[in-house]
Amino acid sequence: MFGIEFVPADPVLKLAYYTKLAEENGFDNVWITDHYNNRDVYTTLAVLALNTNRIKLGTGVTNPYTRNIAITAQSIGAINEISGGRAVLGIGPGDKATFDAMGIEWVEPMTTINESITALRGFFSAKKVSQEGKRVKIGGAKLAFKTGNIPIYMGAQGPKMLELAGRIADGVLINASHPKDFEFAIKQIEAGAKAAGRDPKSVDVGAYACFSIHKDAEKAKGAAKVVVAFIVAGSPDTVLQRHNIDIVAKKSIGDAIAKGDFAGLNNLVTDKMIDAFSICGTPTDCKAKVEALKKIGVTQIVAGSPIGPDKEAAIKLIGKEIIGGK
Numbered sequence: 001m002f003g004i005e006f007v008p009a010d011p012v013l014k015l016a017y018y019t020k021l022a023e024e025n026g027f028d029n030v031w032i033t034d035h036y037n038n039r040d041v042y043t044t045l046a047v048l049a050l051n052t053n054r055i056k057l058g059t060g061v062t063n064p065y066t067r068n069i070a071i072t073a074q075s076i077g078a079i080n081e082i083s084g085g086r087a088v089l090g091i092g093p094g095d096k097a098t099f100d101a102m103g104i105e106w107v108e109p110m111t112t113i114n115e116s117i118t119a120l121r122g123f124f125s126a127k128k129v130s131q132e133g134k135r136v137k138i139g140g141a142k143l144a145f146k147t148g149n150i151p152i153y154m155g156a157q158g159p160k161m162l163e164l165a166g167r168i169a170d171g172v173l174i175n176a177s178h179p180k181d182f183e184f185a186i187k188q189i190e191a192g193a194k195a196a197g198r199d200p201k202s203v204d205v206g207a208y209a210c211f212s213i214h215k216d217a218e219k220a221k222g223a224a225k226v227v228v229a230f231i232v233a234g235s236p237d238t239v240l241q242r243h244n245i246d247i248v249a250k251k252s253i254g255d256a257i258a259k260g261d262f263a264g265l266n267n268l269v270t271d272k273m274i275d276a277f278s279i280c281g282t283p284t285d286c287k288a289k290v291e292a293l294k295k296i297g298v299t300q301i302v303a304g305s306p307i308g309p310d311k312e313a314a315i316k317l318i319g320k321e322i323i324g325g326k
Contacts, residue, residue: 003028005032005033005303007033008039018315028056033061040297054106056087057079057087061312063091065104069123070123070129073147077143091155093158123142126147151170155175156174163195166189166192166193167198172239175209175231175304195324205297207279208302210278210304210309211314215282221281229256232250257267284321286318
């Protein structure tokens with residue numbers, strides 16, 4: 001499967017155009033990010049639902065801290081109804097820095113996600129939900145309409161969260177682009193699935209990748225640099241070590257981002273970083289990287305930001321050369 005990510009920093013009708021184009025070019029899923037500083041994810045998904053016919057529509061990803069989980073069930077249930085059963089819920093622990101800015105306490109993310117998904121399953125099954133969890137407490141709430149059985153994908157990075165996804169989720173969205181990271185991640189997901197008595201192959205493994213495609217490899221690379229810089233700055237040291245990237249570079253890149261020196265990032269982001277943290281280059285380059293991930297066990301490739309220096313051209317290139325060129 002192939003998915004595509006859009007950030008609703010762009011006007012919603014522009015995203016509707018891109019999503020319809022993605023649908024026409026063979027993409028299976030569209031994932032819309034959920035951050036307080038952009039347009040609302042569910043309003044955006046509703047507009048996309050009304051402008052498409054086939055593509056699945058997901059939050060990529062929401063979190064259990066900014067909305068009560070009953071409201072999340074209500075919102076994605078409405079999207080499922082509007083779209084004729086095409087909704088998918090992506091949910092993850094979120095980003096502590098974002099919650100700090102919002103004045104929200106980020107507490108026990110693993111427990112919070114686990115209990116949130118348990119509650120969601122109850123709401124989706126049209127039952128009255130009574131749950132006395134450590135972090136998620138529901139006192140007999142029930143939706144007044146049927147949402148349908150909506151697949152739940154977990155956004156996960158660390159080993160314990162990946163194991164949890166294997167135990168309880170229909171799919172997992174992993175912010176990574178390189179086979180080395182998926183060799184590690186898939187082992188954790190499989191361990192979780194087996195511990196829960198599930199077939200590991202029943203879990204859709206998504207590479208939520210920084211993707212940049214252009215017929216000119218240098219133009220593709222140029223578009224990817226800022227996104228890769230943010231990935232490096234936010235990566236744990238163990239991940240950088242896995243790719244033989246100097247940990248000192250992480251601080252230099254973080255400092256440049258903090259100063260708003262985006263021009264300076266051009267010299268700080270190396271080819272090794274781009275290779276480790278993106279699917280980037282010509283259609284031939286990108287296709288080779290996609291095939292390498294599929295061989296390891298990735299079952300959905302999500303073309304994430306920036307997609308390419310020209311989004312419209314990039315969507316068409318992916319459709320023609322990668323999705324259609326199987």
